[in-house]
Amino acid sequence: MKIIAVIPARYASTRFPAKLMQDLGGKAVIVRTYEAAVKTGLFDDVFVVTDSDIIYDEVVRNGGKAIMSKKEHESGSDRIAEAVEHMDVDIVVNVQGDEPFINKEPLADVLQVFKSDFARETDLASLMMHITDEEDINNPNNVKVVVDQKNFALYFSRSVIPYPRNKEAGVRYFKHIGIYAFRKHALLDFYNLPMQKLEASEKLEQLRYLEYGKKIKMVETSHAGIGIDTPEDLEKARKLL
Structure with missing residues (x-):
């Protein structure tokens, strides 16, 4: 089973423009993330896939592997699917580019x-x-997820699910942590299938998989990850480093 990690990396960011190119201990955030993914030892290969010449050049200059997107994409899954379409791989892991402190344990649990x-x-x-x-x-x-008895996802929502009509029922609430591992065929199906109404309404790409009958296995973790979404997050990351 060949397993690779792909890090989708856009230069533009609404909340924090060019965040992936910000300095973090002498290296760009995206380079730190790439190196952390490699260091886990879980992957046969690691790539950054980007629409930015700046990010591409920075990764390559630091000895990493990068792929330029050929098309405009609405989601990270689309960007990854284009990159791996002709690769001989079995499992593709989407690693977030703004999480330079990758924890090996939850990734290993997903795999x-x-x-x-x-x-x-x-x-x-x-x-x-x-x-x-x-x-x-x-x-x-915070995107919530509800699962069945085997921990397969039933639905994801920005709303409170399930609705707590009976607060004594003992329901546990789960926040979705956006690390994905895909079988290659499922990723390519996503790439080639049109968006449906649930995904369009919630703006959650994982709903497209559910709407087309794909099965998403959820793994419980206590590791939330440390993302860099704001300048304040970057300052925290510098202190942590």
Whole structure:
């Protein structure tokens, strides 16, 4: 089973323009993320895929592997799918470019899903974290997921799911952590299938997979990741480094 990591990297960012090129201990954030992915030792290869000459040149200049997107893309999945379409790979892991402090353990747990999936039930695997704070549960920026008895995703939403009509039912709430591992065929299906209404409404690309009948296995983790979305996050990352 050949497993690769792909890091989609856009130069533009609404909240923090050019965040991936910001200095983090003498190297750009995207270079730190690339090196962290390689250092896990989990992947047969690691690539950055980008629409930016600036990011491409920075990764290559630091000894990394980068691929230029040929088309404009609406999502990270689309960008990754174009990059791997003609590669001989089995599993593709989407690593977020703004997370230079990659934790090996949850990535290994996600990959174990496929290594133990002898019936090939799973098309994608991803992470979820138990949340209890009401503000976190109600925050639309926190994507929630509900799962079945085998931890396959039933639905993702920015809304509170399930709705707590009976607060004594003992429901656990889970926040989706956006690390994905795909079987290559599932990723290419996504790339070639049009967006449907649920994805368009919630602006969540994982809903396209569910709408077309793909099975997403969720793995519970306690590692939320450390992303750099704002200048304040960058300052925290510099202190942490």
